[in-house]
Structure formats: C-alpha cells, structure tokens
Amino acid sequence: MNSIDTVSELNELLAGNNISVQLSVPQLVEKATSRGEAILTSTGAVKAETGKYTGRSPQDKYIVEEPISKDKIDWGSVNQPISSEIFDALYKKVTNYLKEQEEIFVFKGFAGADKESRLGIQVVNEFAWHNLFAHQLFIRPTEEELIAHQADFTIVSAPNFKANPMIDGTKSETFIIVSMEKRVVLIGGTEYAGEMKKSIFSIMNYLLPEQNILPMHCSANVGESGDVALFFGLSGTGKTTLSADAGRKLIGDDEHGWSDNGVFNIEGGCYAKCIDLTRENEPQIFDAITFGTVLENVVVDPETRVANYADDSLTENTRAAYQIQNIENIVDPSVAGHPNTIVFLTADAFGVLPPISKLTKEQAMYHFLSGFTSKLAGTERGITSPQPAFSTCFGSPFLPLHATVYAEMLGKKIDEHGAQVFLVNTGWTGGEYGVGSRMKLAYTRTMVRAAIDGKLRNVETTTDAVFGLEIPTQIDGVPAEVLIPRNAWEDQAAYDAKATELAHAFRKNFQKFGTVSQDISLKGGPLA
Structure with missing residues (x-):
C-alpha cells in the first residue's frame, strides 16, 4: 500500500462546505445544544455524556512506528507500536467519513504559554462540544496570532467512526494513534474528550526535551516575590487542593514545561x-x-x-x-521563573512515610522515577488491602521517551537552580488504612507553606531508618509526634514490618530502571 499524503487529505477535508472554523464559545454552545450533543445547565455550562467510555482507553493508544521516531520511543505496553499502513488506511477512512457529515468544527490554537517553544495545534471535530472542549483547554490565539497561525500538529477526532479490528488492525473499535512524522493525532470510537488533551501532552513530552525543556505532569503556583512551587502527584494525593492557595497565584493545574526561561503552563x-x-x-x-x-x-x-x-x-x-x-487568582500569561520548591505528593496508605521530608538530588530523582502512591481497598476488583502503585515521573501513560530522560533533566534543573525538593505524605498516619487516620489537611497545608516559605531549609532533621529521608523534627503548628511516623504508631513493631514491606515494594519496582546510575539507585532509595 502506498503511503497517503496526509497534508493533501487534510487540505481536501478542510476545503469542504461543511467546515466551521474558530466558532466562538456562544456559537459552539448553541451548536452543541441544538444538535442534541449536550444540554445547558443552570450555570450556563454545557453537560455532555461520553457513553461507555468515561475515561481514557490506554489499551487503544498507539504511536506509529516511523523512521523519525522509532529509535527514540520507549516501546512497550504504554507506547504501543502500529504500522504506517494501518494508520494511513484509517486516516483515509476517517477523513472520508468526516467529509460526509453535515458539519464539522475546527479550532486553531497553541500548546505552551512560552511563545519561544509553543506548539501550533489544530483540532478537527465531529462534535461541537468536543470543539468547545478544545477551545477551553488549549491556548486561544489573538486575532493577530490567528491570521499567522500554522498548525504543527493536527488532531482529527471522529467519535462515531468505529474501527473494525478484523479489518483495521486495532484491538477494538476505539483508536488513538499519534504519527510523529505526519504530525497527526487520529481519534475514533470514543467520545471521551480527555483523549485530545492527553494526546497533546504526550506529544509535548516527546518534543520538549529536544529543546532542553522538561515537560512535567504537575501543578504550579507563584508567590508575590516571584517564588515558584511545583506540585507533582497522582490522583487523590491533593495536587489541585494544595496548589490552590489564596496567597499565591496559579500558573496552571496539570501540565507544565521547565525551560531556560522558567516554568510555563502547557494548557490554557x-x-x-x-x-x-x-x-x-x-x-x-x-x-x-x-x-x-x-x-x-x-x-x-x-x-x-x-x-x-x-x-x-x-x-x-x-x-x-x-x-x-x-479562576481569579492566576498568572496571565501563564509563565513564571524557575522553581524554588518542588513538592512530590504521595498518599501512603501503609502509613509509614513521613508527612514531610527533605530530599537530596539523588532521592528526588529516585522518587520522581518511582511516582509512588497507594491503591485502596475497594478501588479495583480484588484489592482488599492497600497496594503500592507506581507511575513513573507521576505520569507514565504520557511519556513517549524512556523515563530516565526526564529524571536526568530534573536532576540537572535542580542543580542549576538550587530547587529544594520535598516528599509530602497526604495519606495515613498512626497506622495503615483501616487502622490509622488520614493526615489532617490543616497539618499538610502548614507543612507545605513552611516548605515554600523556606522555613525548612536549615531546620534540624532526623534520618528515617528505613527510607533514609531527612525529617524535620519541629514545624510550628504541627504536633511533633505526627512528624515522625514511627512515633505515631501504637504498635511500633507493626510499623517496622509495614515500613519494610513498602521498602521492598520500592526496590522491586525500581528494578525496571536497569540503566539508572548507581548514585540514584543506591543513594536515592530505601536504605539496605
């Protein structure tokens, strides 16, 4: 099969009479409601349902195996390869399908608030509400920027087009395929709008390191003096809650880049x-x-x-x-200086990690690669007690390159700019889940504010005997017994056993990073 010319195919699609480009929010609201895609709510928001797919479909996400990228991608269960032939055939089918629709919608904008490195994006949607989603999530161009806009990547999304796995070479009716060479994201068979957002983030995770920019799955805020704080954490760890601080301005809540100029929001x-x-x-x-x-x-x-x-x-x-x-309390545009403080959030349901601890650079890289949190009983079938969960760099589903690329960049950035890294446990204290209690949010806020304000840089610390972490022995507003997790347990022998169990899980998980330097694996993790 001859490779198709995706540019010509796209130009032909966008030259059709059914194209509506850069509609305003009111226009898209009208379209979404009049077409029966969504309903208007009492606040003026539009509510849409996504059918059977109410989240991402990671098993149906692929990257095209192409000369330009095949030696860079960390292939595996996250980055699944698919052939150019399969992509080309589906792309042709989807564009032909969209040509036949009564109306399709196009949004032009950007990913990346730093104008030196931003990505021009174009989103082609079958649904008006999906185009409204793109308008809300990505960075919107000014009138002048729109005139000169050029798309570096295009999303083509047709939720009602369903693949036939027997014919189309997919695992199911759903597909999310990224071609780095042709600069296209092709989405079909799912109405979940988040696939568009996360596809662009994955692309930025591929492109930004080539510009010496670290892409990060984190929230960020900045104080009145220009001091920047980053918050990394998986779902349920408190990332959004803790980064929303009335005394600090929000840079962004989910995706950022760290360049030679500082930190910038990837989204709008x-x-x-x-x-x-x-x-x-x-x-x-x-x-x-x-x-x-x-x-x-x-x-x-x-x-x-x-x-x-x-x-x-x-x-x-x-x-x-x-x-x-x-949101009222934001930085606009969403750019700021280099981070002073980096916070890794974990919800430790084992109840053994300190509520806050200072990390060396090696420990920061170790815990960044580990991306630890806990799955709780009842969250998934078969889980009856807390289970360790590790998501590399706090965002493994979105990393096309090997994880060590991002960790090594983080280590260099920490060295260059002197950022202090803290591990903060928002999980359990005084016992594991079901025995102890969840860390009080008021205590966590107090500890995080002390860290951001620089009050913990030179405080007295004690070394955790299992994990080697430096724990502050006193923080105003936080009981001393809370700071040392072993002291918060009535049965300290039970604490020792549970801490040993979690340390073993860390070591076992870290074995997959075989190429990591010994400085990180030996100095960064639990003590032998």
Whole structure:
C-alpha cells in the first residue's frame, strides 16, 4: 500500500462546505445544544455524556512506528507500536467519513504559554462540544496570532467512526494513534474528550526535551516575590487542593514545561475532577463552572438543570473543562521563573512515610522515577488491602521517551537552580488504612507553606531508618509526634514490618530502571 499524503487529505477535508472554523464559545454552545450533543445547565455550562467510555482507553493508544521516531520511543505496553499502513488506511477512512457529515468544527490554537517553544495545534471535530472542549483547554490565539497561525500538529477526532479490528488492525473499535512524522493525532470510537488533551501532552513530552525543556505532569503556583512551587502527584494525593492557595497565584493545574526561561503552563484551561464538588471544599473550581464550561458525565436535574456533583451513577470520573481565566487568582500569561520548591505528593496508605521530608538530588530523582502512591481497598476488583502503585515521573501513560530522560533533566534543573525538593505524605498516619487516620489537611497545608516559605531549609532533621529521608523534627503548628511516623504508631513493631514491606515494594519496582546510575539507585532509595 502506498503511503497517503496526509497534508493533501487534510487540505481536501478542510476545503469542504461543511467546515466551521474558530466558532466562538456562544456559537459552539448553541451548536452543541441544538444538535442534541449536550444540554445547558443552570450555570450556563454545557453537560455532555461520553457513553461507555468515561475515561481514557490506554489499551487503544498507539504511536506509529516511523523512521523519525522509532529509535527514540520507549516501546512497550504504554507506547504501543502500529504500522504506517494501518494508520494511513484509517486516516483515509476517517477523513472520508468526516467529509460526509453535515458539519464539522475546527479550532486553531497553541500548546505552551512560552511563545519561544509553543506548539501550533489544530483540532478537527465531529462534535461541537468536543470543539468547545478544545477551545477551553488549549491556548486561544489573538486575532493577530490567528491570521499567522500554522498548525504543527493536527488532531482529527471522529467519535462515531468505529474501527473494525478484523479489518483495521486495532484491538477494538476505539483508536488513538499519534504519527510523529505526519504530525497527526487520529481519534475514533470514543467520545471521551480527555483523549485530545492527553494526546497533546504526550506529544509535548516527546518534543520538549529536544529543546532542553522538561515537560512535567504537575501543578504550579507563584508567590508575590516571584517564588515558584511545583506540585507533582497522582490522583487523590491533593495536587489541585494544595496548589490552590489564596496567597499565591496559579500558573496552571496539570501540565507544565521547565525551560531556560522558567516554568510555563502547557494548557490554557483546567480539566478538573468534580465528583463530590462543593463550594466549601473547592471554591475556585466550583465558581469557575460558568457559561461555556464543559461538564462531562455530570448528572443534572432534568427540570432545574442543577448539577448533582455527588451523583456518580455515570462515573466517578466526572469532569469540568473551563478556561484558566475563570479562576481569579492566576498568572496571565501563564509563565513564571524557575522553581524554588518542588513538592512530590504521595498518599501512603501503609502509613509509614513521613508527612514531610527533605530530599537530596539523588532521592528526588529516585522518587520522581518511582511516582509512588497507594491503591485502596475497594478501588479495583480484588484489592482488599492497600497496594503500592507506581507511575513513573507521576505520569507514565504520557511519556513517549524512556523515563530516565526526564529524571536526568530534573536532576540537572535542580542543580542549576538550587530547587529544594520535598516528599509530602497526604495519606495515613498512626497506622495503615483501616487502622490509622488520614493526615489532617490543616497539618499538610502548614507543612507545605513552611516548605515554600523556606522555613525548612536549615531546620534540624532526623534520618528515617528505613527510607533514609531527612525529617524535620519541629514545624510550628504541627504536633511533633505526627512528624515522625514511627512515633505515631501504637504498635511500633507493626510499623517496622509495614515500613519494610513498602521498602521492598520500592526496590522491586525500581528494578525496571536497569540503566539508572548507581548514585540514584543506591543513594536515592530505601536504605539496605
């Protein structure tokens, strides 16, 4: 089969009479509701449902095996290869399908708030609400920028086009395929809008290191004096909660780059979880859900159109997508200087990691590569007690390159800019899950603020006997017994056993990083 010319195919598609380009938010709201894709809620947000796919489909995500990238990609279960022939055939089918639709929608914008390294993107959607999602999540161009806009990457999304695995070479009806050579993301068979956001993040994770820019799955904020803090953490660790600080301005809540100029937000919006959302607990998110916000899979009263954020009957993964400008306390544009403080958040359900500890550079690289948190009993079938969960660099599903590329870049950045790294346990204290209690948010906020304010740089510390972590012995506002996890357990022999168990899990997980230097593996992890 001859390789198709994707540029010509795309130009032919975009030259059709059914193309609507760069519609405004009100226009897209009208389109989404009039076409029956979504309904209007009491706040002016639009609510759409994504059918059976209420989250990402990692088993259906592929990267085309091409000369330009095949020797760079860390191939495996996350980065699954697929042939150019399969991609070309599906691309032809999808573009032909879209040509036949009554109307399709195009958004032009950017990924990356740093204009020196930003990526021009174009999003072609079958659904109006998906195009509204793109408008909210990516960076919107000015009128002048739109005139000169050139797309470095194009997303082509056709949710109602379903693949035939027997014919099309996929695992299922769903496919998310990235071609680095042809600069295209092809999506079909899923209505979950988050696939677009995360595909662009994966591409930035591929492209930015070539420019000596570290892509990061983290939130970031900045103080009045220009001091920048980064918050890395997996779901449920408190990343969004702790980075939302009334005394500091938000740079972004999920994806950033760290360049020679400093930190910048990759996105132009927020994709916030909103299960059990209340104004009391998350006022910034709650008040950001206004006209034009996209609510995914949120249950809405059919008469009052009021959202019921406590209802998880469709999914627990309910989401709100809105422009970052919907939050008052932000930096605009979303750029700032180099980080002074880096916080790794973990929800340790074993109850053995310190609530806060200072990391050496080697420990920072070790824990960055580990990306530890815990799965709790009941979260997945068969899990009856806490289980360690590791996600490399706190974002393994989105890393096309080998994890050590990102870890080594982090180590160099720490050296260059003198950032202090802390490991913060927002999980359990006084015992494992079911015995101990969750760390009080007030204590965690106090510790994190002390770290960001520089109050912990020169404090007295004690070394954890199992993990080798330096634990501050005193922090104003936090009981001393909370700081040393072993002292918080009534049964200290049980603590020792549980700490040894978790240390073993760390070592076992780290074996997969065979190429990591001994400085990291020997000096960064649990003590022998």
